[in-house]
Amino acid sequence: MRLSGWVHNRRNLGGLLFVDLRDHYGLVQLLARPESPMFEPLARVSKETVIRVDGTVLARSPENVNPELATGEVEVEVTDLEVLGTCPELPFPVFPEDATSEDRRLTYRFLDLRRERMHNNVVLRSRVIAAIRRRMTELGFNEFQTPILTSSSPEGARDFLVPSRLHPGEFFALPQAPQQFKQMLMIAGFDRYFQIAPCFRDEDSRADRSPGEFYQLDVEMSFVEQDEVFEVIERLMTDLFHEFAPERETTSPFPRIAYRDALTWYGTDKPDLRAPLRMADVSELFAKTDFKAFAGKRVRAVAVPGIADRPRSFYDSIGDYAVEMGAQGLAWLKVDESRQFSGPIAKFVGDIAEELLAETGGEAGSGLFFCASDTDEQINRIMAPVRVELSRRAEQFEENAFRFCWIVDFPMYELSDEGEIEFSHNPFSMPQGGEEALDNQDPLDILAWQYDIVCNGVELSSGAIRNHQPEIMYKAFAIAGYSREEVEARFGGMLRALQYGAPPHGGIAPGVDRIIMLLADQPNLRETIAFPLNQNAQDLMMGAPAPVSQRQLSDVHIRVVPPSDQRKRS
Incomplete structure (x- = not known):
């Protein structure tokens, strides 16, 4: 052999x-x-x-x-x-897989990919993408490629710009998403499109966001409403997660949670439903009490069943965790078998005891935790992670499951810091109620046909039923302060297409990198991408970005101007 x-x-x-x-x-x-x-x-x-x-x-x-x-x-x-x-001395061992700094791993990524875990992750990525293509084709979708060199988008994140050699002073942009092109495909008569689409955004890195480029399963459908988009994606995700993680439970249909309910119950629009606990707004109840620490504050509560017998140290440890998350402290109560309260603030809640239990869902044997702050936003930043940590420490967290949900009913508009009305999510979405809602409702009460799909606290994608009627689009933008002329200048291509018989259509674009991160049970996207940029948006292996020659710059009519602080130093 x-x-x-x-x-x-x-x-x-x-x-x-x-x-x-x-x-x-x-x-x-x-x-x-x-x-x-x-x-x-x-x-x-x-x-x-x-x-x-x-x-x-x-x-x-x-x-x-x-x-x-x-x-x-x-x-x-x-x-x-x-x-x-032959092989010289290694910069880090391939076997055993000792801990090594991420920058060193990315500099020698060809060695890092020899490690069993990374090798398996990249193979998993290939298999998942192949399965997505197979399943989307079985569902009647056609895969089309859209341009990589396109025009700059006036909305969203920063573009990566590509200077034109043939057209001095003009630029292409790498697509942040194929959004307008896939809508054009619907207008052209292709009713079920998908693509494993590369997208490019000049934005900062996070654990669930790769700087520079990422891939998404881009999907668009004609003659559909929200339910039909959900049906396709639920079937795809359920089958995909069953295939690649059969040992972890995945159930459908996915629950639908209104955006405002998600913020109230979970403190985030990306809730991890493996943690079953919900928060309740008890601000009005505490306004009836003499508890001065909560006076004039927004107050949220979480009831945790079956923990009344836990020692004081358990409750104090949750308070310590909340302080790490930015809280001033965390008040708590125990509810004994006769539904009597004990704990540091028990003497203040006697008059609202039954209302408090009813509002929070508390019961005999529960523990109740309270957080107060000046704004809902501040409470949410604290209590969203505290809710999950509480579930873990109370041993009520589902470790071996994928819990999907839809976040729906996003507000179409919100107030800016300056008090002006602006789009809150996606300006090209159809408002619920259509033109009548735009004409007759308070803008801040108008909901949009927009939705997010979330799994285990990770947002996989946003999507929407599109605004396919130009006159409704003009009105929607007018409410946000855009003139008709400005809309035409910014979105003329899309508007022109919509005027030539556009079908109702909608879609979504789940992040492929995030799907694989969940299936591989990895802490960040870079562990599932063969050659990612580091957190500073650098390719340490290939040495990019890097200066180019003056001749290359001249070819594309570009002159580099150093930042002002660099000019001063020189």
Whole structure:
């Protein structure tokens, strides 16, 4: 037998030399005996050297079978050896997978990808994308490619700009999303489109956001309403997560939660429903009490069943966690079997006891936690993570599940910091109630046909039923302060297309990177992307971004102007 691969590990046991040989498909154990001419050459070969061996396949004795290895019942006694690629001292070990700084891992990503975990993540990515394509085709969708070089978008994140050589002073932009193109496809008569679409946004890194570029499952459908989009995506996600994580529960249909309810119950529009606890707004109840610490404050409460017998230290530890999240403190109460309160603020709540239990869903044996702050936004920043941590520490958190939900009924408009009406989510969405709502409702009461899909506290995507009627679009933008001329200047191409017989349509674009991050159970997106940028939007392996020559700049009519502080230093 002839085998080729990388030297993964080497062991000299009782005079017998064992070498683990690794390739894309796994490991096989090589064997050399002391009397073999292959013993010394094989013993000198360093880890991660690429070798080719010829040898004889031997069955392992029953006590030496390795059930953790696909080839664990056999080994290969080496009869010939050739070194195909030498390897110097490694900057970090491939095996064992010792902790290494992320920047070093990304600088030597080709080595990092040899590690079993990273190798498996990238293979998983390939398999998931192939499954998405297969399932979308089975659902009647066609895959179309949209342009990478396009026009700059006046909305959203910063564009990556590409200067034009043939048109001096003018620029292409890399697409933040294929939004306008996929709507054009619907107007052109292609009723079910999808694409594994590359998107480019010049924005800061987060654990669930990769700077520079990312991929999304871009979907658009004609002649649909919200329910039909949900039906397709629920079927896709349920089947996909069952296929790649069968040991973790995924159920459908996904619950639908109104945006305002999500903020009240969970403190976020990206709730982790593995934590079953809900918050309640009890501001009005505490306004009836003499508890001065909550006077004039917004107050949220969480009732946790079955923890009244926990020691004081449990309650104090939750308070400490809340302080880490930015709280001044966290008040708490216990409810005994006779529904009597005890705890630091028990003397203040006697008059509202039953109302408090009714409002929070508390019961005998519960513990109640309270947070007060000047604004709902401040409380939400604190209590959203506290709610999840409470569920974990109370042992009421579903570790082995994927819990999806839809966030629906987003407000069409909100007030800016200056008190002006502006779009709150997606300006191209259809308002619920259509033109009549725009004409007759308070703008802050108008809801939009917009929705997010969330899984385990991770927003996978936003989507919407589109505003396909130009006159409604003009009115929607007018409420946000845009003149007709300004709308035409910014979105003329889309408006022109909508005037030529546009069908009702809607869509969504779940993030492929985020889906794989969940399936691989990884802490951030970079662990599931073969060659990501680091958190500073740099490619450390290839050395990008980097200066280019003056000739290259001249070709595209560009002159680099250093930042003002750099000019001063020079």
